[in-house]
Amino acid sequence: MEIFHEHSWDLTIAEAKVVQEKLKNKVILEDQLPTINYVAGVDVSYDKQKGITQAAIAVLNFPQLELQTHALARCKTAFPYVPGYLSFREIPAILEALNAVTIQPDLILCDGQGTAHPRRLGIACHLGVLINKPTIGVAKSWLTGDYEQVPLTQGSWQPLTSEGETIGAVLRTRTGIKPVFVSPGHQISLPTAIRYTLACTSKYRLPETTRWADKLAALQ
């Protein structure tokens, strides 16, 4: 896995903020997708006792959404969880898992925000810019931004806005179920990110990619 914008992971919060301000200028919010044959979900779990971070990547074929392969990677937890800086805690392990997986995905769905972030560089953007690949942020809960009530029917969505700009969408993936927060990560537009999120979702609230990664990350 080639890294495009290498930087240290041994940083203070203030230094991490500088990295975010610099990398946000590298984010591409236009569609630059290849033919999508494989989609992946990434997720991270923690062993609080041992101070270990474990990342899982699940690669599914598209549009069938059947699990093709997966990889796990563990590394020492080196960064605390601070809202707005999640990527500095999770990406090191994710890069190792991506390095180990045998089928490189054409699109990655991340567990967390993309541009719906205080400095527009959520984990999906950060990962996408580093590996120069299309990514989408699909978060289970709110981090920042304002939005109106979302209609109850599946596929309905409302823009997530901040300071006059649209930074993502609150999307109802299942009728009557709590919506998810979708935002572009890298090399993708918001409408396309919404379309692929729905295309990767079948019977449950979360995309199949995320559900598989969640399940695999829980393995020890």
Place this chain on the structure above:
DNA sequence: GCGACAG
């Protein structure tokens, strides 16, 4: 100063 805060 007060409230909010992805995983």
Place this chain on the structure above:
DNA sequence: ATCTTGTCGC
């Protein structure tokens, strides 16, 4: 994220 039983509803 993680700690945790039963329970309401399709």
